[in-house]
Structure formats: C-alpha cells, structure tokens
Amino acid sequence: MSCTTLFEQVLDPDNRANPYGLFAELRRQPVCRQEDGTYVVSTHAEIARLVSDPRISSEDLPDPQKFRWTGHPITDLFVRPIRAEIRRRHQPFIFRDPPDHDRLRGLVMRAFSPERVRRMREETEELTNELIEKFAGKARIDLVDDFSYPLPVTVICKLLGVPPEDEPQFQGWATQLATALEPNQRGDEETQAKNEQCFTEISEFLRDLIAKKRKEPQDDILTDLANGDDDTERMNDFDLIATAVLLLVAGHETTVNLITNSVLTLLRFPEHWQRLRDDPAIAPRLIEEMLRYEPPVQYRTRLAIADIPIAGVTIPKDAPVVLLLASGNRDPDRFPDPDRFDPDRPDNRHLGFGGGLHYCVGAPLARIEAEVALVALAKRLQNPRLVEDPPPYRPGASLRGPRHLCLAFDGIAGA
Amino acid sequence: MSETPSGAPERIVVVGASLAGLSAAQALRTEGFAGSLTLVGDERHAPYDRPPLSKQVLRGLFSPDTTLPRHPDLNAEFRLGTPANRLDLDARTVSLGDGTTLPYDRLLIATGTRARPWPKSDEATLDGVFTLRTRDDAEKLSARLKAGPRRVVLVGGGFIGFEVASTCRDLDIPVTVLVRDGQPLEAALGPRLGGLVGEIAIERGVDLRLGAEIEQMDSEGGRLTGVTLKDGERIEADIVVAAIGTVRNVEWLEGSGLAADEGGVLCDGYCRVLRTNGDIVPDVFAAGDVARWPNPHQDEALVAVEHWGNACAQAKAAARNMLAGPAAGLTRHDHLPDFWSQQFGLTIKLVGLADGADSLSIVHGSLEARRFVALYGKDGRTVAAASIDSARWLPAYAAAIRERAPFPPITDAVDQPRLRIEEP
Ligand SMILES: Cc1cc2nc3c(=O)[nH]c(=O)nc-3n(C[C@H](O)[C@H](O)[C@H](O)COP(=O)(O)OP(=O)(O)OC[C@H]3O[C@@H](n4cnc5c(N)ncnc54)[C@H](O)[C@@H]3O)c2cc1C
C-alpha cells in the first residue's frame, strides 16, 4: 500500500487511541510524501538527522492576518498591521531559527537553572499530596481533571513567579493556548480568534507582572528574564511575553499527558504498577520508557528551506516536513522489540523530548513532576482500576493524550 | 589458507588492553560470544581513557585514574603488565613476555601507538624532558606543572601539543610552542584554520614560534635548564614536552609474516589483517590506532586514523566479523573519521579528512567571531567539516561527506552567511 495517505489517517481522531500500526506502515518508506505535499519522516535515524540539519527551519510565520475592515481607519491602517508585525517578529523561540533562537533560549536556560528546578521537587510533592487528599471519600476520579491537569500549571506558575491568586486564570489560558502548538488546529478560524483574544489577555497580564518584577525583584524566572544580570542582556518585553507564554504552554499539556499516559500504561501492565509501589527508585526508568512508548508530543512540523536529499528521496525546498517522533521511538532498527513496554531497556535514547537545537528546555522539570506524581499515586491509590479502556482522547494528534481517564479505586493510603 | 575462518571461535585473544581492545571485548560479549576471552596489555593499568590526560588530568581537574567503564559481566581474563612479543600465525599462538603462550581461535591486534621519543637519546633522558601518551606520563608531567616551572617549551604543532600548551596557560605557566613546519594543526585543519588557532593561542599568552626548531637542549647535572634554537636563541625552561607524533607498536609482529611496518598493521575493510604477500589472514584482526586500512571516504586510500571514535567503531566492526560464520556477511568498517579537541576555551570538532583539500568555505558563523563551521572540498566534493564552538550542524555535513556530495553541499541554510570559496 502506498504511504501517501497514511498521515491523514494518523490525524483522524478515530485512530487516536492507537496510531502505532499506522506508524509501522509509514516506516516502510522512511521519508514519505503525502498527497498535500507534506513529507513525513518516520524512522529514528532520519529524524535524528533532520533535527540537526540547517536546511530545516522551525520558523513558522503565521499567515498574514486576513484583512477585515473594522471601520476604524486608525485600527485598520495602523494598529492591526503594527500588532501583526510585532507578533511576527517576536514569535516564541520554539518557532524561531538561529541566531535569534539561540539568544533567547540561552537566556531561558540561565534562568531555568538546575538548582531552581531541583527546588521544585518538594513543592511538587506537597501539591501532589494535596490533590490526592481530595480523592478521599470518592470511589472514582477523573485522573485528568482531578489530578494531571492542575499540577503542571501550578508548578510552572511557581517557577515563573505568578502570584498564587492568579493561577486559576493561568489554567484557563494554558488550556486555550495549547491549541496554538497543535499544528492541525491552528488553521481553524474560530480557534485562531479565541487564541488571539486569549493572547491579548495574557499579554496584558504579563506586562503588568513584568513591571512588578522590575520594581520588586524576586527569586523567580520572570524576574531574572526581566532584569538580566551583568553578563546577560535583558529580553525586550515582546520576547519576554512570548517566552513566558511558551514556557506555560509547552510545559502544560505535555506534562498532563505524560502523567495520564503513564497511569494508563501502568494499569494496562499492572506488574509495572506493582513494581513501582515496591520500589519507587525505578520511577525514572519507567518514565524514560514512557517517553519512548507513549510520547506526549507525537510529532513536530518543520519547513524545508532548501532541497534535502535523504533516505532515497529529495524533500524539496518549501515543503512542510513532519518529524514523527513517536514513530522513531518505535523503530525496530533502533529499539529491539519496540512495541514492548520495557523499562529495563538499555540505551533508551528516545525522541520524546525532541532532539537537536530545539531539544526540550523543560525536560528536567517534566521528569521531576512525572516522578513525584507517579510515585505518590502508586503509593496512595488502593487497588486502582481503569474504568474505560481505551479512554476518550483529546482531538489533537500531536499533543496526544486522554481527555478523561476514569479510575475506580478502593481508598487512599496515607502520604 | 582459506578466506573463511575455521568454525565458531572458542578462544579469543586481544593484544593491547586499551580503548580498542576493551571496546572489542565488550562488543564480543554483546554479540553473544560466550567462550574464553583474554586481554593482554603491557601497561600495568586496567584499560583507561587517554583524551582527558592532556586536558582535565593535566589541569588537575580529574584524577589520573581515567579507567574506562567496564561491563560487570565482561568475564575476561586480563594479563596486565605483560607484553606480547611474538605471533605465530600457523600455530595460532601469541607468546608473552612472561614466557607463557596463548593459543587463539581469533586474535585482535590493538597495540596502538606510543609517543614518538625525542630523537637524541641523551637529551630524551634528561630530567625535565617529557612525552605524553600514558597515565604515568600524565601523572609525572602534572606533578611537575604543579611545582610551578619557570617555562615549558612544547615541541610540535599537533593537537596534543596545543592542548598541553593551553593547559599550561590555564595554570598560568609561561609556555613557548615550537612548530617546525607550516602552521599549527595544519595536518588536520589546513593552514587557514590552523593559523587561526595559532592566533588564538598567542592571544592567550602562548609564545608561538613558527619555523622554529631545537638545536640542542641545555642541562646541568642531568637536569634540563633550557633549549637553544637553530637560530641561536636560547630559551630558559625547566620542562620540554615533545609532542612530535607517534610510533606504531608493531615490533612484536616482526617475523610473523604480517604486513606491518611504521605505517601500521595493514588490513582490509573488514579489519582482517594481510600478509606481506597480500593474502588475507581470516582469523586475525586489527583495530584502533595501529590499524591501516582502505578508507571508503578517501577513495580507498590506505589510512590509519588515530582518533578515539575510530578505535571504538573499528573494534566493534572487528568483533562482529570475528564472530561472523562463513555464511554470515562481514561488516565493512566504514566509519567516517571524527575528532574533537578542547583548547584555549574552544571546542574544535572535525569530521572527515581534510587532507589534500583544495577549497574551504565558512558555512555558518565566521572566523572573526571564532564560532563557525568550515567545510573542505576536494575535486568538487565535500570531504571534511570542522567546527569551532558550533558543532550543532555537523551531523548534516557528516551525512553530506558520506554521500560525497558536491562542494559546498548545503546552501541557503538557516543562519548561513553568503558563501565564499577560499583556499584552505
Ligand atoms: C594525550 C592524548 C589525548 C588525546 N585526545 C584525543 C581527543 O581529544 N580526541 C580523540 O579523538 N582522540 C584523542 N586521542 C587519541 C586516542 O586516545 C587514541 O586514538 C586511542 O587511545 C586509540 O586507542 P587504541 O586502543 O587503538 O590504542 P592505544 O590507546 O594506544 O592502546 C594500545 C595499548 O596496547 C599496549 N601495547 C602496545 N604493544 C603491546 C604489546 N606488544 N603487548 C601488549 N600490549 C601492548 C599499549 O601499551 C597500549 O596500552 C588522544 C591521545 C592522547 C595520548
């Protein structure tokens, strides 16, 4: 069978619960052109190669805004075009190429110090246990709404330095903006309009917060980015807002999905759930294998900015390229017996956090959050069971994960 | 002798217990070899890593114990502190310095190289004259550097010499580097980039002398006091480090009938060694610094690649081929040479072989910024890429070198300046 329509099937929500068979078919031709001219890359070696190829661009300039007269000449002729231009020039760095990408990412890496990330462990533990306390007296929970969802936003808000009273608002924004990272929802006009609105709100909020961080510096990432230090320049406000939003969005649904997918997978293979209960020290290995086996980010898109000969085909200049990370993770040429969930796998260099220059900035944080969450759940949930398998999924094919994960259990053990 | 080895091996002997030897041993076990495995090494240390010796160890950041990690289930016998001194191909035995003889079904020759000694033996033995190849060398030299010498004179314009010079500057020790021919690092990087590294060294306080050579070393009571150059200038110094290349450890193979000389042990693309008459010896293999083989990335020219990455890759290929039965296909050693070096705060990386290149193009960054990727072309093909502090795009260029892509292979790329083609 030809592979030219397989990716369309991957996007089809009907295949959301298990796209892995389609990936196996795609891998028969490692780089395959789809009918719409997109090139899908599905094997580990080819993906690893393209994430470090200078002919691949992440610059993903939004379409010039459709011109609709509002009837206000100042708005139409000045305000909107200028706003659009500013947005275009200050995309978050996940959508930018070097050298701008490197400059912005470098500043974030400094602020996102290992020390600061490590300090989040205790806070995450407290938060996790607070959320679990709330399960008491219930026979069933929705793991997504009652646990996975609230956790990462609170953590990233703490790191950024968002006051606790504003967290609920952030939660709403994060959910809406996640669609901005989802390549196949971005086109939808209604979503775009909502994102626009949401972005305006969050920008205004952040502008005020940044001003506060400049007046009263605190020990948090926004303060560092807003003020710079002797060696580093200060980010301008536009880049700073785009970066803060990126950290919020990139670290939200991804982590939600990692936690949810982990519980789902571990309950499908209960011997591993038991192992985790008996020996929490294996959590890091379980999580690495989870990032290979059910990666929360299934693919990323790029643009070829020159012809790229690879794996027997030439990706032409200007072609969109899909890097199917989740398929590379199941590539039998890289991982023996790839469809087996095996936390003891040696040499598990998965693509769950991407690779090359856009490798996930938040990987250490995500690992801590997932570890703390899973260890606590395994310890405290008594006899948990999946109520519905497969669970209902969110529509997104890239940021893929269950919409709900209904669990039945017999009670809650002490922390 | 036939070209297929006889039967599945039960006894494998590896001569040379260093990077290539240990990598091969690990690979043999990973590939399922369950028979007896013996590693013979003339150094008394368990296999250790050399790259840190001229960098972190000399600087005092790492302990000289750079023992390589070893799999707990390796299950190999180590005969350390014992040289092999004879190979008998017909009897399939290796004789050791302690008088014992080891029979083998397959043999791996991984005896590497040693530092080329200073040619005047009376000067080479002076207190204060060093070479750097082994852990013991590094330990001795590092102790002397700690004692705060007045000046170190480095002879040689290669990577190891420059790394040592850089370490001396980090330790705030005055250092003079004597380069006899051309620019520093010219053999690997060509004159342009070599010259640039030279400039950087000068900025970091190195007294760099091009076209300079030692006429004689001066000493007092067996202790080095300085050197006199060919042009008559005298330099006061209490340490000379001679980093003037390597000598391949092939003497023990004399009389064995193998094609082994100062160029290395000759083997084919599958790591099987050759006799002087060109016949393949199917049960004897070579890997690492000592091996010389037809390189597919250099028109099958016979080369020896004295790099860490090659030692690992070739050892793995050899291990696989040692176990391949007559029916199973042999694995071609087609590793693309790659190399890195750290000096003067820079990380230099090189893939491919820039030897004989006729053109150079800076494809990312700039020489002025000292962050760049430079590509080397030869006869219109891309043959090598070097980077300073920007290795990120190297994999794409490595793929282009492998494919022998036209030079320059990638244009209109992200973050690329307008390309100019220059002399290397
Ligand atoms: C100071 C230093 C820095 C380096 N830095 C880099 C770097 O940054 N990047 C890089 O790519 N490469 C670097 N290298 C090169 C790299 O270390 C070598 O390519 C690598 O060690 C080769 O491994 P090998 O096992 O083939 O040979 P060797 O490491 O030379 O090992 C051969 C072993 O065999 C032993 N032997 C010799 N004859 C006999 C005999 N007859 N019987 C028994 N044993 C014998 C030797 O004593 C030695 O232990 C560096 C080397 C040095 C010395």
Ligand code: HEM
């Ligand atoms: C399980 C959780 C997570 C997963 C699976 C994940 C996955 C990824 C992947 C695959 C990429 C590469 C994108 C690309 O190549 O286009 C990426 C980039 C990124 N991630 Fe994550 N991520 C997770 C959590 C986080 C967290 C918690 C944060 C921060 C708080 C974060 C911040 C980022 C940022 C800023 C980038 C862009 C990096 C760049 O462009 O240089 N991520 N992530």
